[in-house]
Amino acid sequence: MSKDPVWPKLPRGGPRPDKRAREAARRAAAHTTPPPQTPDSDESTSARSAPYAAVQRREELRVFGLNASLAAFAARPQDLRKAWLSEARIPLLRELMAWCVKHRLGYRVVADEDLAKLTGSQHHEGVCLQMRRPPELALEEFLASLPANEAACLLWLDGVGNPHNFGAVLRSAAHFGIAAVLLPHDSELALSGAACRVAEGGAEAVPLVRLEAQEQAVEALQRAGFSLAATLPRGGDSLFEAELPPRTVFVLGAEREGMQQSLIERCRQRLSIPGSGRVESLNIASAVAVLLAAFSSRNPSRHR
Structure with a gap:
């Protein structure tokens, strides 16, 4: 699929297993506990077991896009596992290539069509970059890390699932320096290569917090001094006139379905962004930018 590897000439792991061996590995996957991943594992070895590969897919992430990749490498160089780049990117990625050489990590110079296959995207x-996935935080752990009485803004995404919207949210969140994005315990939303690319580096700047049950999460946030504000397409108080406490959680739902009624009822405020009425509402990415700009304008001393 690619040109000759630049560095290093890593072992190929022997011949490709025959069909019977591959079938046996797949059957074993359902009954075998995968071995833990270690920093020294050779990611280029093709004889890896099927269970191990499944663990790798969960624990690792392919980050693509120039700004996203540069930010990921700058923030977490120790999490880099492998890299693919086009010849045109060599001048901009020499530091990354030198890191790969020093730490005996594979990188390859490949054609654009190969990168499109690796990433599933033309963009x-x-x-x-093959990276270890950054860990999600538990809510109590995150709240304990916040300085006492310091202003902070959080985003709670209830029902949001589109990775491109998620990436745009992370980009705005990073721009305005919010403290974290909160994800429901039953949400499938997680960091992806597409989200990282759209975030343009913002995914490395904003912690992701995985919540437990809704009621317990609301109570924990309230104990930490946060006020929850449900954001609604219509019928709420004007964002531009409402009070925004120094510790605010903006709760947002999916664009079509909205958020759960039970969660709306647990919020102290219900806010809407006033507009001309010529369209139903802003999309979630645009709405987040407006919400965070309003919060930041009223908390100018916040430095998160």
Whole structure:
């Protein structure tokens, strides 16, 4: 699929298993506990077991897009496992290539069509990094890390599932320096390569917090001094006139379905962004930018 590897000439792991061996590995996957991933594992070895590969997919992430890749490498170079880049990106990625050489990590110079296959996107921007997935935080752990009485803004995404919207939210969140994005315990939303690319580096700047049950999460946030504000397409108080406490959680639902009624009822405020009425509402990415700009304008001393 690619050109000759630049560095290093890693072992290929022997011949490809025959069909019977592959079938046996797949059957074993359902009954075998995967071995833990270690920092020294050779990611280029093709003889890896099927269970191990499944663990790898969960624990690792392909980050693509130039700004996203540069930010991921700058923030977490120790999490880099492998890199693919186009020849045109070599001048911009020499530091990354030198890191790969020093730490005996594989990188390859490949054609754009190969990068499109690796990333599943035409918008790879000439680079793809195999990275360990950054850990999600537990809510209590995150709240304990916040300085006491310091202003902070959080986003609670209830029902949001589109990775491109998620990436745009992370980009705005990073721009305005919010403290974290909160994800429901039953949400399938998680960091992806597409989200990282759209975030343009913002995914490395904003912690993701995985919540437990809704009621317990609301209570924990309230104990920490946060006020929850449900954001609604219509019928809420005007964002531009409402009080926004120094510790605010904006709760947002999916664009079509909205948020759960039970969660709306647990919020102290219900806010809407006033507009001309010519369209039903802003999309979630635009709405988040407006919400965070309003919060930041009323908390100018906040430095998160």
